[in-house]
Amino acid sequence: MDRSRSPDQRRWSLQLCVSSGSSTTVSLSPSASVGEVKAAAKKFFQHHFLQVTADGTVLSNVSQSIQDAGLHDGQTLTVVLQIPCLAATAGAFALWCRGGGVLTWGDAYTGGDSSSVQDQLRGVQEVVASKGAFAAILVDGQVVTWGKYGCGGESWQVQEQLKRGRVRQVSASAEAFAAILEDETVVTWGNDTGGGDSSGVQDQLRSVQEICGSEEAFAARLADGSVVTWGAADAGGDSSLLRSELRGVKHLAASQRAFAAILEDGGVVTWGNPEYGGDSSAVREELINVRGICSTEDAFAALLADGGVVTWGEEEDGGDSSEVQDQLHEVQELCGTWGTFAALLAEGSVVTWGFPLYGGDSSEVSERLKEVKQLAASQQAFAAVRADGQVITWGTPAFGATSNVADEGLGLGAVDVVLAASERAFAAVTPSRGATCLVAWGDVSYGGAVTEAFRLEANIEDWTGVPRSGASEQAAWVADRWFSSAKAVIRDFAMDAVKSWGEEASKAAAAARAAQRREATAAAEAARGARGESGLVIRIFGRWKAPEDWVNIANLPLAGDWREQALRLLLPSAKDVQDVPLLGPLSEQALTAVVSGQVARAVKNSTWGALTTDLWRGSSISSQKPFEIGYEVVEVVTKNKEEMCALARNMPKSGTPGRVFRVNPDLQSLIESLEVSASE
DSSP: OOTTSOTTTOOEEEEEEOTTSOEEEEEEOTTOBHHHHHHHHHHHHTBSSEEEEETTEEOOOTTSBTTTTTOOTTOEEEEEEOOEEEEEOSSEEEEEETTBOEEEEEOGGGTTOOGGGGGGOOSEEEEEEOSSEEEEEETTSOEEEEEOGGGTTOOGGGHHHHHTSOEEEEEEOSSEEEEEETTSOEEEEEOGGGTTOOGGGGGGOOSEEEEEEOSSEEEEEETTSOEEEEEOGGGTTOOGGGTTTOOSEEEEEEOSSEEEEEETTSOEEEEEOGGGTTOOGGGGGGOOSEEEEEEOSSEEEEEETTSOEEEEEOGGGTTOOGGGGGGOOSEEEEEEOSSEEEEEETTSOEEEEEOGGGTTOOTTTGGGOOSEEEEEEOSSEEEEEETTSOEEEEEOGGGTOOHHHHHHOOOOOOSOOEEEEOSSEEEEEOSBOSSOSEEEEEOGGGTTTHHHHSOTTSOOSOOTTOOOSOHHHHHHHHIIIIITSSHHIIIIIHHHHHHTHHHHHHHHHHHHHHHHHHHHHHHHHHHTTOOOOOEEEEEEEEEOSSSOOEEEEEEEEEOSSHHHHHHHHTOOOHHHHHHOTTHHHHHHHHHHHHHHHHHHHHHHHTOOSEEOTTTTOSGGGTTSOOSEEEEEEEEESOOOHHHHHHHHHTSOSSSOOSEEEEOOSSOOOGGGGTOOOOOO
16 A cells, blocks of 8 residues: 555555456545445446445445445455346335345335335345235345235234244235245235135145235145145135145146146146136146146136147137137247236247237237347236337336337336336336336336336436335435436526527516516505415526525416416415424425426426526526526416516525425436345
């Protein structure tokens, strides 16, 4: 080490290596952060998801200096490249890497909010989803759950049982979970009538190898090839009449209310509700050498060893594949929405059949379904990932068949894409560095809001404190830090603003005079006890590092529309707050989310309303980007939008706006929130 230099001038050399042997050397100051080391590793190895370890210890505190972390000059660090995983309930998503933590988004009620258990989500190995809850298996074999109580989101009643043995596997029905312990016994929880109560068959649940769930029942495969079932009888929970046939079972599958078992000889046995595929007698002779089974809501499709497909169940929902049988050759993979099947062929093309609106008609995108590598399905739509990383969608638009996704692709730019779907939305993530790391699309209430919240074409440096409570909160949080960064303001509006400066100034002056007259009239009316009409204005401010004063850069007038009505509902009176103190913070949070959304849309979609003439006051800051953005909601005594803006412009240009957030120009990655050291 060169001790002749001051501490600030010294540089340390650190070698970063991966298991394949590839390595690089970085030169950093001892005061550099662990986060800078990770950023260098991500850049060199072109991988979004990774951990950096020193002598077997994960460096998880990204803000800590490398010196304080115990590193030294010349040290070799091991970089572990991680593979991201996705799981989805009906309305929420979970993203994790093995050995790390979990990020959730979407509907808070069905698992999108994991804040109550975040301190427990360390060393996560697997995440499983029911319809409304998640269950995470930790490195020590324990289980953490969150989400809807009636879907298994609460497991405190069985935690003592779960702690008696390490959990090896967790499976889900729509409303319950079933865990296989190391001793091959089973613990269940959730809705009792949906499979959460297995007390009636506990003495039979020994040497359990696999569990599969329908909507309201479970089936367990034992080591001897027999099957034990429990839950709702009309959902497959009673297989007693087929006990003699259920021998030599090697795999289980389920539709919404029926089960199918693949036998060791390649045959299939089905039971449960006949209207949901529980009766396969019509195709029994065709079910030979079956190697996999897929389902829609009420039909099954069996993939044969020779690449053919046999279907049964509700004909309209995929049970009848006769019209496409001549195309079903060399099938590699099957995927199902609630009423349609999609088959991925060896050549990379896709064949669909079933209910047309649920994805059964793929004719509009058939020419683009080439070199497909992966399929996923929501309730009524499909998404296909191609070899070039593009994502193609089709089916019902409200369920994720988003036209702009199909037309433009998502820009993932990588072949190693992980894809998942909730009931009405999709999410895709890639570990390799491309234009985007994580995207989601579809119904906002079902996790599709991440399209805006986490699309990482630009990345946020510090994700500490990201809301876990739902889509709107997350969208507002990210809007504060990214969409409202004013880069779009500078880029898209600067020239137009300068060109129209004189014109705007003239109009603004006239409007200001009219507004002042209106304000004076309103004041006189108020003095007489009368009240004039008024409107709300969102005042948007920018602040530069020098000077420090805030500048009112734009105003969004809201008058007589639903947005104004919504904001007024979120502005309680002083007496209301005094009577019910909780109204204050609740209204403030709701107002923040609503206004942040308005600011985000204004920046992104160029819908400012009227730019103020105060934009970039003074030549010294005209070419710089704002350091912070702020906003506040004010009431003015007019509903004329030009006059509203004029009055807003005449308000003080300095001071601190009601809501302030810092704009960070050196944006990095979401992944810091996932990189938590594994439990010992």
